[in-house]
Amino acid sequence: MQPAFNDYIQMSQQVFRLVLQATSRPATLVKLPQELCIETSVSPASTALLLTLADQDTPVWLDPASNSMADYLRFHCGCPITTTPTEAHFALVGAPGNLDSLNQFNPGTDEHPEKSTSLIIEVDSIQSGRGKKLHGPGINGEAQVYIEGLSDSFWLAVADQPKSFPRGIDLFFCCGDQLLSIPRTTCLEN
């Protein structure tokens, strides 16, 4: 098994700051510094995200492609691994091609929108500056992102999200040491 952060408190706080930056400025690429990158069977960005955010109160769901992380997460985060996506506070998706909707995850309720599932998606490449057009809180005017390997029906589901606000799924896209977030508040133009 691989180790986690060697200075857990300091390093997880640094990652937390980066996650805040990513969610408050949607469609902005955030790069993890080298010392926060840990080698596991998934990308350093997803690993850092889960090490920072997952604990015994947040069930995590893993898709078959990322299932090899189960022991690692159980050991280092102490989080329960669930087989039911609707129960999960975090879901790690290693094979984004299979993702064709967001229905299987928990969007929270109108009273408790924070109980929703946050989706961590491993993708092959992320580029900002071209591709899908985004606007909404935290975006000055309009932003563009190009994310590889996701189906059209997935993007349709993302575009539908603002309708059910405050319910919704927050998305994190991870590629190597890069992180980009599309929270539920962001509108996508198809």
Place this chain on the structure above:
Amino acid sequence: MNNPDQTEVLAARQHWMAILARLPAGDLDELLQTSGDGHEFNLLRPAECGLCMVRGRISARGDAFNLGEVSITRCVVQLDNTITGVAYIKGRDKKRAEMAARLDALLQSGSLKVDSLQEYSAKLDNERKQRTATVATTKVDFFTMARDR
């Protein structure tokens, strides 16, 4: 986990982990020296301190109550990328926790024989006996006399 072989292995490990958790740093160091070098250790979980609530029951009966908190230090190492050694010790001595975790891994791998703990555990038993004997002299038996109405 429930087959008899496993239970035996588990019981043996619990036994030596309990000894390792009580040994002073000097003894742990000595044991590490005897088991030889040439092993590679990875720190899976570097030693970290925390608090643990100890609960008790009066005379092992009655309702559980919080006796108080103790500091606990835990550490997990991996020996030659295969065997995981774990230690939980009372106190805040990180070095001791790490040494105990290394020894747990070495004992599991067989590089260190359980018999080599014998001498040390005897020492611990002796100390415990002496301490209980000293404490026993201060024991008071309370009794209540029936009062007249």
